[in-house]
Structure formats: C-alpha cells, structure tokens
Amino acid sequence: MGSKPSPTDFKFTSHNNLRRVAIRQLLEEGYPKERIQVDVDLNTKRVDVFADGEKPTIIECKSFKHTNEYASKYLRREGGGRRVLCQPFFDVDEMWLVYRTKKNKYIVIKVPRPQE
Secondary structure (H helix, E strand, C coil), X not given: CCCCCCCCCHXXXXXXXXXXXXXXXXXXXXXXXXXXXXXXXXXXXXXXXXECCCXXXXXXXXXXXXXXXXXHHHCCCCCCCCCCCCCCCCCCCEEEEEEECCCCCEXXXXXXXXXX
C-alpha cells in the first residue's frame, strides 16, 4: 500500500475547497450569506466569488498545484537555510495565502497590497 497523502499537500486542496475558505472568511468579516455569490458574471468576466456590500469584494481562487509540486521537489529545507517561493503579486488589493494544517483546518494569511 502507498503512503497516505499529507493534508498539507496542496495537490489535495481543490478549487472548491479554496472557494469554501473564501466564503467562510467573508462571513467572518460580516458579509451576509445572502449577499455572497459564486461563479458570477461581472462585466463580461466570470469570477469565483462576489460579495456585495458596503465594500464589494471579488475573489479569484487559484490552487497553484504546479507551484506546490515544484516547491516540495526543489525547495527542500536544508539545515538553517530558508526556502523562498517568488511569485508576482498581481494587480489586487490583497492576497490570501491559504495553509492547511495537519488537523485539516485552514489558516488564511491576508497580505495587503503595499502602499506606494
């Protein structure tokens, strides 16, 4: 038998899971459930999550499966060293970095866009 996949392996964090995490975060921020929509067409562009409210929010969920495979293969932790994954920030107000713990809980780290 093969080894059981690690819950921190992002190959097993699907697009739908990321969407659920995003919706949960919006609910925690106070958006009413009935104002949150998924797979919405906005101005001829389809978005994953749209929350209408005082501060309308559009969320795109990307799982970056290939990125995690690359990181686990090439960015091995060496004694005392550090691992760095460099990616473009894109033109967004903030990025949500999602980490899945060994107990299958999701932690969201919000990184705001730097002020120029």
